[in-house]
Amino acid sequence: MKGISSAKLIVLQPSKQVGGGGGSGGGSKSTPISTLLGSHPCFWLIAFASFFTFASYLAFLITTATWDPGLPSSATQSDRASSSFRYNHRLPDPVFESLVNYAAASNSNSKMGDTDLRTIAAVLHRRAPCNFLVFGLGHETPLWRALNHGGRTVFLDENEYHIAHLEGRLPGLEAYDVAYTTKVQEMPDLLATARRGRRGDCRPVQNLLFSDCRLALNDLPNALYDVPWDVILVDGPRGYAPTAPGRMSAIFTAAVMARSAGPGPTDVLVHDYEREVERVCSEEFLCKENLVANTGQLAHFLIPGGDVARRDDFCTNRTAIAEVAH
Known part of the structure; x- marks a missing residue:
């Protein structure tokens, strides 16, 4: 989750002031987001990792929702398979x-x-x-x-x-x-x-x-x-x-x-x-x-x-x- 927070900070953080003509009185301009993303190649790696983490968590929630109610919440997957065989098959x-x-x-x-x-x-x-x-x-x-x-x-x-x-x-x-x-x-x-x-x-x-x-x-x-x-x-x-x-x-x-x-x-x-x-x-x-x-x-x-x-x-x-x- 720390990686996700860092990514948000990179995207939403205001761009640096870029001086013009080398003087303190030079004007400033904002860097476009597309340019900002392109300048940070690690962003895509972070985004992919975040998406994978979210998908895994979603799968966990779905699995938990369909968990055998006859088993305790701490039961392992092998326990679930054993329970299914025990109660549903001769x-x-x-x-x-x-x-x-x-x-x-x-x-x-x-x-x-x-x-x-x-x-x-x-x-x-x-x-x-x-x-x-x-x-x-x-x-x-x-x-x-x-x-x-x-x-x-x-x-x-x-x-x-x-x-x-x-x-x-x-x-x-x-x-x-x-x-x-x-x-x-x-x-x-x-x-x-x-x-x-x-x-x-x-x-x-x-x-x-x-x-x-x-x-x-x-x-x-x-x-x-x-x-x-x-x-x-x-x-x-x-x-x-x-x-x-x-x-x-x-x-x-x-x-x-x-x-x-x-x-x-x-x-x-x-x-x-x-x-x-x-x-x-x-x-x-x-x-x-x-x-x-x-x-x-x-x-x-x-x-x-x-x-x-x-x-x-x-x-x-x-x-x-x-x-x-x-």
């Missing part, structure tokens, strides 16, 4: 497939079976980016987040220390701890109570936040009850022992959320479906009529929502309770 198919193949080839003993993993991945490939709710943290947690790139993936787990550990390894992980009050050995009584209350506290369409049903999870963060979940995966809590919490509450809550929060439909997947709790509770609340696929260990249900959802009962033909009456 994961490219080659990247998606590579992640699935890598996870399937993992040698971890705690990982999910290849067929089940690929079944869930296929659902995410169809729905992502989406709202994805996962009951349980495990070996596949980073994979589920990655496959739902651009969407929202939320995890619910019974172990707050496990959550804290993974939050340190996976920045940005959205996970909440859940206090389950049920036990696997209580399943027959819990199902019987739920059936008696299917027109009341245990009805299929309701606001779980205010539910007194014994199977309802009503202590989650309030905002989660209003999310229209596209995909729900039940892969927790523990259910391998009589005193373990079991997945009765997770399956019931998933069934109600799928019918209540949005227009649907919602893909609900239940892992370890070969176990009694998972199979019986799924048939009771997710219903055989909504079963899309069954790999043996993983069941895939498609639950209608909105006006299509049944509001008086979960299923049209319920026979699951008879199997566990005693």
